Structure formats: C-alpha cells, structure tokens
Amino acid sequence: MKKGFILxxxxxxxxxxxxxxxxxQAELDEKIITNYISDHNLNATATGSGLYYVMTTVGTxxxxxxxxxxxxxxxxxxxxxxxxDQTAPSGATFSLKSVIKGWQEGIPLFKKGGKGMLxxxxxxxxxNSATGSIPANSVLIFDIDLLNVQ
Numbered sequence: 001m002k003k004g005f006i007l008x009x010x011x012x013x014x015x016x017x018x019x020x021x022x023x024x025q026a027e028l029d030e031k032i033i034t035n036y037i038s039d040h041n042l043n044a045t046a047t048g049s050g051l052y053y054v055m056t057t058v059g060t061x062x063x064x065x066x067x068x069x070x071x072x073x074x075x076x077x078x079x080x081x082x083x084x085d086q087t088a089p090s091g092a093t094f095s096l097k098s099v100i101k102g103w104q105e106g107i108p109l110f111k112k113g114g115k116g117m118l119x120x121x122x123x124x125x126x127x128n129s130a131t132g133s134i135p136a137n138s139v140l141i142f143d144i145d146l147l148n149v150q
Contacts, residue, residue, distance in 0.1 A: 025128075025137055026050060029121035032079055032139045036119065050121035051105055061112025062149040066104055069095050071148035077141050084133045091147045100125050102140065110146045118142045 033052055037044045044052040064070050073091040077083045096104050102120030110116060120140040122128070130136045 025122060029123070029137075029139050033119045033121065036079055036139075036141070042117070044117075044119065047105060047109075049105060049124065051102055051124055052119040053106055053109055054117040054119075055110070055114065056117070057113065057115040059111030059114030059146060063111045064096060064108050064146070064149045066096050066108070068108075069093060069150040070107055070146060071150075072107065073145040073147055075143045077143075078134070079139050079141065082133075091145070093148070093150075100140075103142075106142075107144070107146065110144070112146055112149045115145045116143075118144060 029050060033050075036042075037052065042054050044054045046052050071091045071093040073087050073089055075083060075086040096107060099107075100120070102118060102124035105124065106118040106120070118141070120142070122137045122139060125138065125140045126134055126136070128136045134140070
C-alpha cells in the first residue's frame, strides 16, 4: 500500500512541476512579446491565446480560413532581430493546415492585400523543440504581406 501511495505522490509532483514550467514559459513569452511591443512602439492586439498581431494595412480581398491556401511574402525573425527565414517578394504558397498554430490563428486575421506583423509565443510556434536556426522556446516575429487567398 505504501509503494502505491509513494508512486501516486511522485506522479502528482511530476505533473504539477510540468504544468508550472509550461505556465512559466507562457509568462516568459508574454513578457518578451510585450517588451518587444513597447520597445518598438507597436500598436498590437492580443488574441487571448498568447498571439499578438499588428495590422498596418487591412487589405480588401478575401479573408482566409484554416482550409485556405495562401500566398504570403514574409520575414521571420527572433526577438534579437536575427532573421531565420524569408521569402522572395513573390512569396510562398501553402495550406494553412500545414503551418504552425500561430500562423493558423494569425493569417486569417488578415484579408488579401493585408500587411502586418505576428508576434507568436513559443507554444504556438515550435514549442520546446529547436528547429533549424530557431532555438527551443523561441518567440517568433513575422512581418507578413498576404498576397493571395485560394
């Protein structure tokens, strides 16, 4: 009986520690994003999921949804300004179903012709996994220009 109780305590401690570190990363990401917004005098809007966006040009065309294919000219950078990816001016075309959650949520906020910025917390990006030149737990910053919606 004691072994079962001790195992239960260990499992509960592990689960509570894991939730605490996830919450801590979300809090850290929020601070990074809000500091970036303040430091760059941005007029950003929070969506409630941790994602922030800046709309510099609203656009007048079609508005995408999760089932859309979109063509986007973008530049992706980290909080220090280092660029990890960018397209040619003609952009890249992809299905919104095939991209990170931050893009799945953020790109549909724009209409065709819309321009702006997505500030994506790590949980909506690549999380605690490093990807290419992107370190684990990175806030991602994308300048975007939504060129087409299909």
